[in-house]
Amino acid sequence: MNDEPIIKFDKVIKRFGDLTVLRELDFTVKKGEKVSIIGPSGSGKSTVLRILMTLEGIDGGIVSVGGEPLWHEKGADGALVPASEAHLHKMRAQLGMVFQQFNLFPHMTVLRNITEAPVKVLGLSRKEARERGEELLELVGLADQAGKYPHQLSGGQQQRVGIARALAMRPSILLFDEPTSALDPELVGEVLNVIGKLAEEHDLTMLLVTHEMRFAREVSDRVCFFDQGRIREEGSPEELFTDPSEERTREFLQAILD
Amino acid sequence: MNDEPIIKFDKVIKRFGDLTVLRELDFTVKKGEKVSIIGPSGSGKSTVLRILMTLEGIDGGIVSVGGEPLWHEKGADGALVPASEAHLHKMRAQLGMVFQQFNLFPHMTVLRNITEAPVKVLGLSRKEARERGEELLELVGLADQAGKYPHQLSGGQQQRVGIARALAMRPSILLFDEPTSALDPELVGEVLNVIGKLAEEHDLTMLLVTHEMRFAREVSDRVCFFDQGRIREEGSPEELFTDPSEERTREFLQAILD
């Protein structure tokens, strides 16, 4: 595991109208690290992922990914200026995202969902993309579902397609926003298995927002407890779950684990 | 309490397409009796009430209410023929029903909900109906809500209006189909109180489908356990709850009380 941070939030501010969601957030993730983000609803967990995925802009501070500013770029005089769409496009190539509601393309087959971006964005040939897509479907255990449409699959299967789709772009960072919370309880396991396997076998950097405490404990190197747009407490899963130092964390864990 | 049955199901059969919901059901209720019906989902509890309220017809057997056949009437030669709408209209006058989803009229005020049928169906004057309506609102503890529309009330208040509406027609039999199961837990109590009060103070015959075991125990004279369209076991609440004779009843009670 490399020690240089691949993700760095430096006093990042994010507002929605009057509501300040991130208040000078400082947050770093090292290359290859698996970080779980937990915290009460509305604390800004999704917002962090969405900023990284460039789905939301920021109102202050600097976000860097792979050592380069994400929402800024160096202007002619070396000063930082807001990023152009071209810069964002380049930066996004390092990131992949798995959504809570899967967000698959309903009009494309499973395989097409996975191959469309590699072909159109990375410029792979259809054949290459297909081969890679089939490998990924194998990985997530859906090799036999390639020709189906998303609505023909169960929620758990859809989410596994979502993971394969994100992986098909060969990101170095994978973001998961509550990947299992839209699933019926009996389907959660299969998705968590796939994520666990990924975490073990690949040196992907992974950022997971999750309410599955058991999972956060097993998969992640570090758990961050978010509260009101800041990190209230962080540490290894053992530390945080067994002996949180903050009262607020304790409360939250109690409520969740009940 | 009078001993002659006011409600009598005699080998009643009810089908929905291929599904036989009531299989030669025999069931009687005496005048003034308060009977709770419990049983697993799909066992035909609601169907029994709906047949009594003439919301569903029957496919075999005879249902009598107040000594007269409900779904049949005596033809010219004394034989039973299917009931005419006029006969049903007459028979319905003895029954009132409180629905799970309240089924209030959303476009009428609370008072109007209660007075509309007495005026239109019983032919009361608006003034009489209003007086009676106000008394009933008093009874269910909503005297101050007469001018509001249903959607302005909480679920518990709405259900109490539903009870007052049924009472306004002066039925001798009152049917309740899970009157509290659509309510948030904290609102259940107020509705149960009203029903309890009715049971104590009036000699109405009451038929309750309910999942509230505590309530079934406190209010009813008799509890019937329905299973697969038949009465599997019946008895006083003490007998049935503390010492059911059937294995199936025991299972059900266990599952519910957990």
Next chain:
Amino acid sequence: SAASLAQIQEQGSIRIAVANEIPYGYVDPTGAALGAGPDVAKAIMEKLGVENIEWVSTNFSSLIPGLQADRFDMVAAEMAILPDRCQQVLFSEPNTSYGEGLLVAAGNPKDIHAYSDFADNPELRVAIMAGADQLEMMQKLGVDEANLVTIAANADAISTVATGRADAYAATSLTASGLADQNDGVEVASEFTDPVIDGAEVRSWGGFTFASGNEELRDAVNEALAEVKATPEWAEILTGYGFTQSDVDGSAQRTTEELCAAQ
């Protein structure tokens, strides 16, 4: 059925239709009816003791159906008396007579001088008004149906011709000159040759029109019309609207009976 003479006289009111054709019969924007037909009709109604005239303005093609449907009692549009029409409605004795004309774009770029030009040159398109007798003339002259542009109202002719949607508008000479006066983009075709159909130069005789079955009203109007025509005011009305003296004299050359029986 249509109001009888007795009813009209009793009510003191009659419904008379015009087709918005200057100078035969039209309604100005204030609702006042003008033209050879209405002015003479007013004089006739005065003689018949009918005080109030309710003017109805409609499309030319709706005049006969309108009479048949009792939408008005009489038409004062100087509709030409033709055998076909006599089978549908009743005509008074002629009130006016008039010849044909052509409205063309200013400068007459297509050099049109006769109705027969449209038969000779299949490139030319001619506008006619729906229901008007020029249709029959064109058909008899052998003009291709595809080259006829049917417009709903006289006044649409200016735009139709000025914009080149049709190369000319075939109408009576008075209509054509009336329209030409209104707009610089159009003019009356000079050196116009009257169409010759069935061996005779075309001349039309216009009269008042009634629903069939209403002979009583027609006869009363005929009587009054004869009296009006005997006065100098009658000729003044006509010449005031641009009719020539020969038009005025011409009106006496035929009887309705002859016109209806023609062919």
Next chain:
Amino acid sequence: MHWTEYFGPLMEGAWVTIQLTAYSTVFGAILAFGAGIGKLSSNLAIRAISIAYIEVFRGTSLLVQLFWLYFALPLAGMAIGIDLRLPPVVAGVLALSLNIGAYGAEVVRGAIAAVHKDQHEAGRALNFTPRQTLRTITIPQAIPEMMPSFGNLAVQNLKDTALVSLISLGDLTFRAEQIRNFTQDSTTIYSMLLVTYFGMALVLTAMMRTLEAYVSRWRTARS
């Protein structure tokens, strides 16, 4: 003629247009309820008549209907010996009402069918007759549902009144045509005409919104 002089005749025509719109909207609404409810009737004959009416008037062009009533109906009447010569106003209002009524019937039917079956059951449990249930429960609840579509239909109806100018009815468009025939001042006349219709439509829309708020006040009452 100066363009300001157009106002008088145009306003007279606008008044006719307003009357036509009002009458045909009201009659159309009555027809819409009749046919919309009729289509849901259990009586086969009533249902067949309602469906036939709706299909015929939705399936043909308004102008065809208008011409038919104005030009053809009197002749049909003559053939069977009945006087069916409708005055233009009657023919116009009739055609507009029948047309808009057929479209409205589908709206009424849809809104009534959308009232939850719970409500019918509650009505039955309270011993209302089916007719009473329809009148006191179903229709009042369906009306707010219909209002947005009725608003659109009312504007549609306003626009459709312009077609009656073709059967010599002195509405706004007819008056404008008369003036244009007289003055040939197309640009001014038609611009005024368009703006007048637009203004009337905006007013009509506002009125329908107010009506909608009124009939659905029970939905929006605040606690």
Next chain:
Amino acid sequence: MLFGYEWDLSSPLAFAISILPILWIGLTVTIQATVLGFLVALGLGLVWAVLKAAPSRLISWPAKVITEFIRDTPLIVQLFFLYYVLPEYGIVLPAFLTGALGLGIQYSAYTSEVYRAGIEAVGPDQREAARALNFTPAHTFTHVVVPQAIPRIVPSMGNYLVSIMKDVPVLSVVTVLEVLNVAKIVGDRTFSYLVPLTMVGALYLIMTLVASAGVRLLDTWLPKQGIPLK
């Protein structure tokens, strides 16, 4: 006689049969005007939809006002305007083109709403997924939004096609010889309107029934794999 066909007035049936070829000529014009008007409505409606969705109010607001204006004013007046006013500014369109254009303009106000609703129904989550996969906005629109919008759009557009067909008779006011105008001319010349007008009514009934059935058929044929259609 019209278009070279004689009519036979000996009986209503003979009359009806004899004018069939004449009405057929009008009917072909009706169909041509319907198709052309529909194409204009589809194209122009898309333009309005794009303008109305423009980020700048300077663009979206006028587009909204214009479409509202188009929608709130009668087709017949719009046709008069196009036919009689445009030539005063040097634009002389033949009657048929004027008519088809007028129909297209009127209905573009309606179709623009169909586009908008169809596109809006494709939720933001789809756009976000596309952005996360680094699709360009153009690719997102053509490959993610449009394919999902089409099944929602087609049925409404089909209904407007039928409505356009029913409005074609209005084109008679600018001398287009569509089927009603032809029937009216037959009536004007024979003084017998009953048969031709009744035939037009019947023809329309057949055409709209066929067209509506076609629209439904098209709708069932359209691939909609799992696209949630409200």
